[in-house]
Amino acid sequence: MKLRRVVVTGMGALTPIGNNLEEYWEALKNGVSGAAPITHFDASKFKTQFACEVKNFNVFDFIDRKESRRLDKFSQFAVIASDEAIKDSAMDLESIDKSRVGVIWGAGIGGLETFQEEVINYSKGDGTPKFNPFFIPKMIADIAPAHISMRNGFMGPNFTTVSACASSANALIDALNYIRLGVCDVVVSGGSEAAVTIAGMGGFNAMHALSTRNDSPETASRPFDGERDGFVLGEGAGALVLEEYEHAKARGAKIYCEVSGGGMSSDAYHLTAPHPEGLGVMAVMRNCLKDAGVNPEEVDHINTHGTSTPLGDVAELKAISTVFGEHAKEISINSTKSMTGHLLGAAGAIEAIASILPLTEGIIPPTINHTTKDEKIDPELNLVLNNSEKRDIKISMSNTFGFGGHNACVLFRKYEE
Amino acid sequence: MSDIASRVKAIIVDKLGVDENEVVAEASFTNDLGADSLDTVELIMEFEKEFDIQIPDDQAENIATVGQAIQYIESAK
Numbered sequence: 001m002k003l004r005r006v007v008v009t010g011m012g013a014l015t016p017i018g019n020n021l022e023e024y025w026e027a028l029k030n031g032v033s034g035a036a037p038i039t040h041f042d043a044s045k046f047k048t049q050f051a052c053e054v055k056n057f058n059v060f061d062f063i064d065r066k067e068s069r070r071l072d073k074f075s076q077f078a079v080i081a082s083d084e085a086i087k088d089s090a091m092d093l094e095s096i097d098k099s100r101v102g103v104i105w106g107a108g109i110g111g112l113e114t115f116q117e118e119v120i121n122y123s124k125g126d127g128t129p130k131f132n133p134f135f136i137p138k139m140i141a142d143i144a145p146a147h148i149s150m151r152n153g154f155m156g157p158n159f160t161t162v163s164a165c166a167s168s169a170n171a172l173i174d175a176l177n178y179i180r181l182g183v184c185d186v187v188v189s190g191g192s193e194a195a196v197t198i199a200g201m202g203g204f205n206a207m208h209a210l211s212t213r214n215d216s217p218e219t220a221s222r223p224f225d226g227e228r229d230g231f232v233l234g235e236g237a238g239a240l241v242l243e244e245y246e247h248a249k250a251r252g253a254k255i256y257c258e259v260s261g262g263g264m265s266s267d268a269y270h271l272t273a274p275h276p277e278g279l280g281v282m283a284v285m286r287n288c289l290k291d292a293g294v295n296p297e298e299v300d301h302i303n304t305h306g307t308s309t310p311l312g313d314v315a316e317l318k319a320i321s322t323v324f325g326e327h328a329k330e331i332s333i334n335s336t337k338s339m340t341g342h343l344l345g346a347a348g349a350i351e352a353i354a355s356i357l358p359l360t361e362g363i364i365p366p367t368i369n370h371t372t373k374d375e376k377i378d379p380e381l382n383l384v385l386n387n388s389e390k391r392d393i394k395i396s397m398s399n400t401f402g403f404g405g406h407n408a409c410v411l412f413r414k415y416e417e
Numbered sequence: 418m419s420d421i422a423s424r425v426k427a428i429i430v431d432k433l434g435v436d437e438n439e440v441v442a443e444a445s446f447t448n449d450l451g452a453d454s455l456d457t458v459e460l461i462m463e464f465e466k467e468f469d470i471q472i473p474d475d476q477a478e479n480i481a482t483v484g485q486a487i488q489y490i491e492s493a494k
Contacts, residue, residue, distance in 0.1 A: 066434030066451075130466075133458040 003180040007415060008256040009248050010089025010241030011353050012081040012190075016052035016234050017339050020084055024350070025357050027339065028365040029388050033218035034340050035232050040196050048210040050217035051196045052234035052341030070134055071147060072111030073194035077237035077346070078144035079151060082188050085239035086152065089253060091186070093152060102156030102184045103145040104175045106168025106191030108345030108402070109200070110141030110160075116199045144192055156184040162345070164402025165305070167191050168238065169348030172410050173262030175242045185247045190349035192237035204233060207272060211308065219369045221342075223306035223335035224313050224383050226372035231307040234341030238349030240356075257356045258413040260395075261292025267405030274312045274401070278319035281399070284407035285323045288397060292411040296324045299331055299411075300393035301364055303355040305401045306335025307342050314376045316399065321378060332358075332391060334384040338368040348400040352410060355396040359414040364389040421468070421494070422487045428463045429483065432456065442484030450483075464490060 011021050016034025018024035027034075034052035043049040054077070059068045062080045071079065082103075086093075118135045137143055142160040149158050157178055161170040168191025175187035204210050211230040213220035221232040248255055265287060267280035275281070289296060304316055313335075321328045336354040343350055358364045370385040382389075394414045401407045426440045433450050446452040446460065461477045464470070464486060470493045472480070480486050 064434065069432075069434075130462065132462070133455040137455070 004182060005245035006176050006179045006242055006259045007245050007248050008240050008259060008356060009243045009253040010085040010087070010091070011256065011356070012084025012088060012239040013237070013350055013353055014054060014077050014081045015236040015238070015340055015343070015350055016054055019054065019057060021088065021353070024353070025361070028336060028354055029363055031366045031368040031386065031388065032339055033221070033368060034234065035217040035220055037217060038196065038201070041198055043201060046201050047205045048201060048212050049214050050220065050232070051201065052232055053196055054236050070138065072114040072138045073235075074107055074111055074192045075138070075144045075147050077194060077235070078105060078192040078239075079147050081190060081192065081237035081239040082148045085190070085241050086188060089241040089243070091241070092251070096186070098153045099155045100185040101154040102175070102178060102187040103148045103154055103158045104161065104171045104178070104187050104189045105145035105148065106161050106171035106345045106348060107141040107144055108162065108164045108167045108193055109195050111139035111143070112195050112200050113197045114138040116197055148188055154188065156187070163406035163408065164404055165342065165344050165347050166400040166402035166406040166408040167345035167348065169352070169398065169400040169408035169410055170264065170406070172240065172242070172259070172348060172352055173264060173408060176259050176262055179242055179244050185244045187242045188239065189242055190237060190239035191346040193344040193346045194235045195344055196233055196235045201233065209272070209309065221308045221338050222369035223304070223308040223338050223367055224317070224374060224377055225370050226374040228308045228310060228313065230309055231337065232341035234343040236343050236350065237346050238353050240349065240352060255415045257359045257415050259410065260294065260413045261288055261411045263288025263291055263409040265407045267407065269405055272403050274315040275405070276315065278315045278322070280405055280407050281316055281319040281401065282323050284409045285319065285397070285399070288409035288411050292413075294395060294411060297327045299324065299327070299395050299397055300391070301332045301355065301358055301396040303351045303396065303398045304333055304335045305399045306367070307337055308335070312401070314374070317377055317381060321381070329380045329382065332364045332382050332384050332389055332393070334365060334367045336365055339365070348398065348408065348410070351398045351400065352412070355398040356412050358393055359396060359412060362390060362392045364391055364393070419491070421490050424467055425464065425483065425487050425490065428467060429460065432460055432463060440483055442482065442487070444483045445481055447481070468494060470494065
């Protein structure tokens with residue numbers, strides 16, 4: 001069976017460093033940090049008191065009041081970013097066959113704030129359950145793509161992928177597969193997360209996963225730096241319209257790039273710690289290259305998972321060196337989490353965008369906040385430290401790894417007819 | 418307008434996002450004010466909270482309009 005070609009024809013972003021695609025790319029190129037003291041709640045008793053929140057955001061600018069009340073913030077982010085991506089794709093929603101349009105979305109957690117508020121409310125009462133009827137349909141992780149389909153009438157496959165921080169990369173891979181297998185012609189994909197909440201910060205703090213650099217939030221996310229001390233929690237959404245090539249061409253769509261392949265693997269090792277030899281991470285990149293039919297020497301750019309944790313960053317770079325050998329030194333390897341923080345279930349989506357725009361723009365965003373060498377990191381690797389790099393590239397890869405040992409990798413190729 | 422009526426109307430305006438002028442006594446939550454099954458459950462809960470009363474499910478089923486809600490609450494208080 002011949003697989004169909006899949007291209008990206010629309011993108012949207014709502015991130016801690018920019019509230020739409022254009023702002024996001026400007027901030028990425030310019031090395032802007034999205035980290036700042038938490039405003040969503042009083043974090044004064046928390047070990048970590050900062051995060052990468054979405055800023056200057058008023059939901060009513062995008063969704064009417066009644067509708068917005070039914071949506072947890074992770075769904076609001078999903079609807080807003082996907083609206084932008086659909087508009088960007090210039091798809092004619094009147095004429096398109098909506099039974100052939102799917103929505104496959106990633107969320108690592110779902111409506112954490114809704115869950116938290118309802119349980120707090122219950123615990124304040126006398127034990128009589130007074131749960132809001134919207135509690136469950138706001139909280140469940142699958143509801144974001146349901147809202148996207150209801151809003152647009154898309155009647156193809158519709159579900160959420162959940163693999164922690166790899167969730168939206170898994171969503172993109174599923175989208176790629178359903179299109180190339182002929183199940184649908186278009187999939188609105190991506191991911192969203194809104195876990196900068198009491199429960200989210202408290203939970204990740206308890207795992208010792210977060211940076212505690214409270215005196216300097218904007219320099220706290222420092223992947224590959226010798227003084228990194230954990231990740232910075234972020235929130236937001238990224239959306240991508242994936243489309244079958246002929247379908248896109250027939251309607252004269254703008255094409256950002258080709259999605260050439262995806263790889264998946266599991267560490268089968270530990271709840272949260274990366275495999276010390278990076279076996280799962282090596283496997284996911286090899287699986288991805290094989291799926292895309294690409295040789296390691298052809299890869300120009302890798303947007304790493306690179307969360308700024310002491311163990312994870314080193315393990316990932318070692319795996320890259322093993323998989324790519326000498327060619328690893330020729331690859332522009334960055335971590336845009338240095339700017340955005342870690343958006344969990346939305347990370348794969350916003351980093352897919354950060355891997356695609358270098359193909360069209362010839363600029364690779366930097367890994368910011370580098371001051372100190374880490375002796376465990378090969379100094380010959382090009383980590384695009386502190387300043388963006390001008391480079392015309394043809395192939396980029398995006399790595400994402402989730403708690404639970406879920407690994408996913410997506411490969412994008414510059415569009416050529 | 419009684420105090421109860423104005424408080425009931427305020428809740429409906431807030432929860433259903435409708436214009437105050439639409440919230441007349443004969444207006445049906447579902448047919449006129451755009452509520453779905455979940456909205457009506459939420460409205461009943463809000464009335465219970467606001468007026469510190471219990472509205473049993475079999476009674477709640479009979480509250481379909483603004484006027485019925487006001488009437489029920491007035492008699493329950």
